[in-house]
Amino acid sequence: MLGLHRRGGVEGRPKRLQVDGTWAWSSFGFFEDGFAELVALTVDPTKPGFPFFGFAEDVVAGYWVTSGQAIPHDIVRPRNQELNAPCDDQAYTQRASRFRYIDETYGRATTLAMAYSPVEVTDAVTRDFIDRSLSELDAEWEDWISARYAAIPNTDSLALAYREWVPEAVVCVAGRDY
Numbered sequence: 001m002l003g004l005h006r007r008g009g010v011e012g013r014p015k016r017l018q019v020d021g022t023w024a025w026s027s028f029g030f031f032e033d034g035f036a037e038l039v040a041l042t043v044d045p046t047k048p049g050f051p052f053f054g055f056a057e058d059v060v061a062g063y064w065v066t067s068g069q070a071i072p073h074d075i076v077r078p079r080n081q082e083l084n085a086p087c088d089d090q091a092y093t094q095r096a097s098r099f100r101y102i103d104e105t106y107g108r109a110t111t112l113a114m115a116y117s118p119v120e121v122t123d124a125v126t127r128d129f130i131d132r133s134l135s136e137l138d139a140e141w142e143d144w145i146s147a148r149y150a151a152i153p154n155t156d157s158l159a160l161a162y163r164e165w166v167p168e169a170v171v172c173v174a175g176r177d178y
Helices: 028-043 057-066 080-084 088-106 108-115 123-130 134-150 155-163
Strands: none
Touching: 028 080, 028 088, 028 108, 057 088, 057 134, 057 155, 080 088, 088 108, 088 134, 108 123, 123 134
């Protein structure tokens, strides 16, 4: 079992936070933030505030994917710290949904292993966990969330109502923002 201390403080395990306050690897924040949002949604599925504003997780994350406005995980993963604030509406909802997918599909042990890995989560590491590369996992999640989004009645009107909460200026766009 992996040590679950937040900053990698288990004896014999590499630390994930460097002395200067930066992460030991660029994608760590993606995994920690995604897991934290999953926990928050598990505690309060209605999440009336940011980033879901009371809308269903599947509506919000599904909207970003089906509208073509999702930030590809292979871009946001290594650039999490850089893109997190300016792209927060997309980044937070996508990460939370992706961790929900991992948790529901591969189980809690895999979710915890990925969130608190003592080494950088790479294709080789995810292949050890679930016999999938990160890109394969990303594609599976997109199919999963797209299907869940499509199964919700009145999705278009729900997505439109959600978009009224998120002004266009805060939506990050490929080629402009990343």
